[in-house]
Amino acid sequence: xxxxxxxxxxxxxxxxxxxxxxxxxxxxxxxxxxxxxxxxxxxxxxxxxxxxxxxxxxxxxxxxxxxxxxxxxxxxxxxxxxxxxxxxxxxxxxxxxxxxxxxxxxxxxxxxxxxxxxxxxxxxxxxxxxxxxxxxxxxxxxxxxxxxxxxxxxxxxxxxxxxxxxxxxxxxxxxxxxxxxxxxxxxxxxxxx
Numbered sequence: 001x002x003x004x005x006x007x008x009x010x011x012x013x014x015x016x017x018x019x020x021x022x023x024x025x026x027x028x029x030x031x032x033x034x035x036x037x038x039x040x041x042x043x044x045x046x047x048x049x050x051x052x053x054x055x056x057x058x059x060x061x062x063x064x065x066x067x068x069x070x071x072x073x074x075x076x077x078x079x080x081x082x083x084x085x086x087x088x089x090x091x092x093x094x095x096x097x098x099x100x101x102x103x104x105x106x107x108x109x110x111x112x113x114x115x116x117x118x119x120x121x122x123x124x125x126x127x128x129x130x131x132x133x134x135x136x137x138x139x140x141x142x143x144x145x146x147x148x149x150x151x152x153x154x155x156x157x158x159x160x161x162x163x164x165x166x167x168x169x170x171x172x173x174x175x176x177x178x179x180x181x182x183x184x185x186x187x188x189x190x191x192x193x
Contacts, residue, residue: 063132082164082168083164085106085161086165106159111156121145121149136181137181145174147170148171
């Protein structure tokens with residue numbers, strides 16, 4: 001078969017459907033981000049909820065995966081809104097109708113950031129309550145969540161470019177560190193408990 005490609009097999013004839021699914025998801029993600037920037041926030045929700053279909057490939061949805069999905073889902077809103085607040089003039093000139101563009105004083109933006117960050121704290125503790133993580137992870141997640149909340153609270157008290165940048169930095173610390181704590185806690189339990 002020259003000139004054509006079987007999308008379910010790689011060059012060696014191995015089944016590569018998960019790889020194809022990953023490419024499909026990145027294409028969908030790019031489309032969703034574009035729609036999000038055009039002000040169609042509901043598409044982002046639908047995409048994130050539909051991305052659970054990747055789990056459907058295995059036929060199971062275990063609770064730690066669901067908890068991880070929820071952590072990333074609730075983390076992304078304050079992260080994105082901080083970026084959007086910092087570049088709201090640019091987005092406005094481009095004609096993109098996003099919350100920070102239409103919210104001149106920042107109260108609605110700050111409210112959304114607070115709601116999602118406040119929800120993120122108990123959601124990040126779900127692995128402890130579900131028994132898939134120990135108290136070591138719980139203390140780390142709680143500390144990270146409170147630190148993230150402090151930066152969002154400061155933005156909510158007085159929205160500014162500098163405080164939005166601090167929220168962005170806090171979000172960029174939060175996600176990789178909470179994932180590292182999650183993995184580190186697992187390794188400690190695996191090797192030493």
